[in-house]
Amino acid sequence: MTSDLVDAQVSPVGQFDILSKYEINKLTDDSRGPQYQIFRNCSLAVLNSGGFMDDGKELLERYSDFDISVIPTERSVKLNVRNAPGIAFVDGKMIRGISEHLFSVLRDIIYVNSEITGDPRYDLVSAQGITDAVFHILRNAGTFDRSRSPRLVVCWGGHSISSEEYDYTKQVGYEMALRYLDICTGCGPGAMKGPMKGATIGHAKQRDRHGQYLGITEPGIIAAEAPNPIVNQLVIMPDIEKRLEAFVRTGHGIVVFPGGAGTAEEILYLMGILLHEENREQPFPVIFTGPASAADYFIRIDQFIASTLGEEARSRYQIIIDDPAEVARQMAAGIQQVKEYRKASGDAYYFNWQLKVSTEFQRPFIPTHENMHNLELHSNQAPYLLAANLRRAFSGIVSGNVKNEGICNVQENGPFQLRGDPELMRSMDTLLASFAKQQRMKLPGKEYIPCYEISTG
Numbered sequence: 001m002t003s004d005l006v007d008a009q010v011s012p013v014g015q016f017d018i019l020s021k022y023e024i025n026k027l028t029d030d031s032r033g034p035q036y037q038i039f040r041n042c043s044l045a046v047l048n049s050g051g052f053m054d055d056g057k058e059l060l061e062r063y064s065d066f067d068i069s070v071i072p073t074e075r076s077v078k079l080n081v082r083n084a085p086g087i088a089f090v091d092g093k094m095i096r097g098i099s100e101h102l103f104s105v106l107r108d109i110i111y112v113n114s115e116i117t118g119d120p121r122y123d124l125v126s127a128q129g130i131t132d133a134v135f136h137i138l139r140n141a142g143t144f145d146r147s148r149s150p151r152l153v154v155c156w157g158g159h160s161i162s163s164e165e166y167d168y169t170k171q172v173g174y175e176m177a178l179r180y181l182d183i184c185t186g187c188g189p190g191a192m193k194g195p196m197k198g199a200t201i202g203h204a205k206q207r208d209r210h211g212q213y214l215g216i217t218e219p220g221i222i223a224a225e226a227p228n229p230i231v232n233q234l235v236i237m238p239d240i241e242k243r244l245e246a247f248v249r250t251g252h253g254i255v256v257f258p259g260g261a262g263t264a265e266e267i268l269y270l271m272g273i274l275l276h277e278e279n280r281e282q283p284f285p286v287i288f289t290g291p292a293s294a295a296d297y298f299i300r301i302d303q304f305i306a307s308t309l310g311e312e313a314r315s316r317y318q319i320i321i322d323d324p325a326e327v328a329r330q331m332a333a334g335i336q337q338v339k340e341y342r343k344a345s346g347d348a349y350y351f352n353w354q355l356k357v358s359t360e361f362q363r364p365f366i367p368t369h370e371n372m373h374n375l376e377l378h379s380n381q382a383p384y385l386l387a388a389n390l391r392r393a394f395s396g397i398v399s400g401n402v403k404n405e406g407i408c409n410v411q412e413n414g415p416f417q418l419r420g421d422p423e424l425m426r427s428m429d430t431l432l433a434s435f436a437k438q439q440r441m442k443l444p445g446k447e448y449i450p451c452y453e454i455s456t457g
Helices: 021-030 034-048 056-062 098-115 127-140 162-176 194-203 240-250 260-274 292-308 324-345 369-373 383-402 406-414 422-437
Strands: 007-012 067-072 077-085 150-156 182-185 213-217 231-236 251-255 286-290 318-321 416-418 453-454
Touching: 021 194, 034 077, 034 098, 067 150, 067 453, 077 098, 098 231, 098 292, 098 416, 127 213, 127 240, 150 162, 150 194, 150 240, 150 260, 150 318, 162 182, 162 194, 162 324, 194 213, 213 240, 213 406, 231 324, 251 260, 251 324, 260 383, 286 292, 286 324, 292 383, 292 422, 318 324, 369 383, 369 416, 383 406, 383 416, 383 422, 383 453, 422 453
Parallel strands: 150 182, 150 251, 182 213, 213 231, 251 286, 286 318, 416 453
Antiparallel strands: 007 077, 067 077
16 A cells, blocks of 8 residues: 555546436436446556556455446536545646546447447357447547557567667657557556657657647556556457457557567468468558667567568568668558558458458457467468467466466466477467576566466477
């Protein structure tokens, strides 16, 4: 428990300024409903933005007395918070950016619960139904701009990176913003914050006052990766699978910085999507990059992809080391190809409807010990299906590392047991061991205890 706690009432900003009576009553009625715990936990994570913590269980335990509730007013609502982290306040007043993020949590959690889940209009079993749900959540959050040309670059990478790697992500973001590109990340610290921070200077130099800094997260990961203050649009998707689909549907290209298991999960998801035969002709620029000191990291990633998914997967990305300007030039050129393709095919600039995302990448994976043990980690399947199963394995490891539910599961039942083809499992074990050695699994200074055991025999 901490003594730096604040009680406050917070008025809405942005789209919550004017609400109908029905909307107010709906928010009030649902605010203590079945989704309340998710709403509370996500709100706490937002209020802890800037704190040095990447353990969801530790955050919830430290602020166990935190509470948040919705108070109706004549034309809107207020949020009443008790025992909130003091880091969210200045002289007793909540920082505006954090307040905006807090109401984004309310908007997305309540919207998904009341308008998506259980609504017969959304078939959350079929591929098209899930994609429709992703689209409507993003549209409700106001992320789409029909007048905007393709310019959104998704940046992936670890929340636990060195200062040299962090500075490099800033430089890449700066160079991309000089070329009028926007930034989308997982909204947390490290490689998710650096590109946004660099881009603010690049946009300022170009007098581009409409820079988009889109952060996309989900309830399970937000406590470990609280939104950074540069995010000017925050969206909380219901689960990791819809979060990943939101990235590839809204982004026009992807830059990958050094990271850990979470970044590997994202890479495998992306490779699996691009390896599907229906996506082979679609331009989608992907660049792996980092400073010279990160060269070995990408060598290991490249070797892992080659040994598991093959040469076709390797052909879908470039590796550019220690050259931020070249990264930006190649990304700008790739996005121009995307623009020409979308224009010729009649697809929207703001949402990639034509991208094939099969249900193997959409259905939520629950990382129980049984599900992790039963993953089909063998080479006798289509590469995109192997990528889907490898993605699930890394997703489970992320859960065991930083998510409250996953951490508790491992503490109660022991490490996850992973089985598969011996050569494939040795490749995975080597990659994960390199992440741990480079302190990419937890914040620096914390001892990493693996949440998994891999059988290589």
